[in-house]
Amino acid sequence: MTRYSRQTRMLVAVDCIIFGFDGQDLKLLLIKRGFDPEKGKWSLMGGFVQPEEALDGAAVRTLNKLTGLDGVYMEQLAAFGTPQRDPMERTLSVAYFALIDINLYKQQLTDEYKAEWFSLRDIPKLIFDHADMVHEAQARLRYKAAIHPLLFELLPPKFTIPQLQILFEAVYDAGFDKRNFSRKVLSTGLLVKQKEKERASSKRGAFYYKLDKRKYSAKFHAFLNFVSDPGNLR
Amino acid sequence: MTRYSRQTRMLVAVDCIIFGFDGQDLKLLLIKRGFDPEKGKWSLMGGFVQPEEALDGAAVRTLNKLTGLDGVYMEQLAAFGTPQRDPMERTLSVAYFALIDINLYKQQLTDEYKAEWFSLRDIPKLIFDHADMVHEAQARLRYKAAIHPLLFELLPPKFTIPQLQILFEAVYDAGFDKRNFSRKVLSTGLLVKQKEKERASSKRGAFYYKLDKRKYSAKFHAFLNFVSDPGNLR
DNA sequence: AAAAATAAATGTCACCACAACAATTATATA
DNA sequence: TATATAATTGTTGTGGTGACATTTATTTTT
16 A cells, blocks of 8 residues: 655654642642753653554553553543644644542652652643643543542542542632532442541541442443532633 | 654544534534545545644634635544554544534535535444544533533524424434423523514424523533433543 | 540531423414 | 414422531540
């Protein structure tokens, strides 16, 4: 077979917007770019799509290379393809966003990428159009988490209702009534109460909960209305 | 400046999933592919992204080339990049879906593409992974239209409530109670009642409505809940 | 050992959205 | 004038939910 003549080929990359939650703030994992152009600047973790590699595969590989993690929640965000977004050479980037349990992330032994977590309220200047990607990812996270049980992906297997609420409040930068919040969350039927309590952050201690995996997968795409009026999100 | 050496470049295309509504069924606009491979087979309208062109620009250009239309509602669906999706040469495709008022579509004078409208329940075999794209677009349409005032883009400027209901029933392949439906739609405050009636499809005639453009743009991203339980959509 | 402090857990109430269901009205045709 | 047809408007009970208060378990303080 021949090829399509007279058409431009271009580089294709993936970039990962990696979210984590430290118990207080929503965080973003960034690296220091290791090659030119923009070497040494803050950047999303990314890489070029290889000849025999699917897009999702490239994203998984890229995430794993930085975090060492597998089986992480990840979804395609969008393709970014402005002609001059990479001044060196035309490069299309397919952005993915990932939600990880921040406790599972260990600084890789060889800290090859000089990665750091940044609070989303304090993101440094990023290369290319990475800031756009981050904003779009944050908007998407807010949108989806308002109606789907998504934020659990940011928590460890065992968590308390107050911890969950702090997470929601961090994501939406808003306060919620704790009575209504717990009622709403428990009414989904997704949570299984544990006998053990979390005793570090309060005198009385709060019961741990786990996700009911079966119901979780069943209801993941259902409309669950976690946040009343998420306002004008996208 | 130099280039990124030792990386694979690939072709980048856009493909358009174009929806229309003929008053009864939801339809899809397809063309007969004009070049090899798969010449003569049914296909989505698409084209390669040009050297100085943005992705959105390529999508707009491609849609316009087929329909002659501008200012059409269009959004990026996803990037499809399986290595072998085009057997000729590795090609990444960014899919866009568009909603057009089918009345505005005139068969272009030179019917260069041999385009035809197909009912979504009766789509012919498509080339490459275009069937996947269509399914994903349909799922996205159902998802978004359940909570945002999206389907108005498929209707002419003046329409009746019964027409709107038929459209919703076509999209969701379900029946809705007309009393609850009209109450729900009118309660959004997006519709302006006209004095004129549509008299073709009933004895009594149904009043025309128009969109309140101001409120429409304001509430486009709000959560409006047009469909009660859209089931397990994506 | 009792009191105070802290945060978790549970409870109440009024309102509104909405699904389920029925009646009325405007017009054309028989 | 009666009848058929489809549009329009109306009713009711229930569940979800936002606003708000109280009780309970535990540690710390006096």
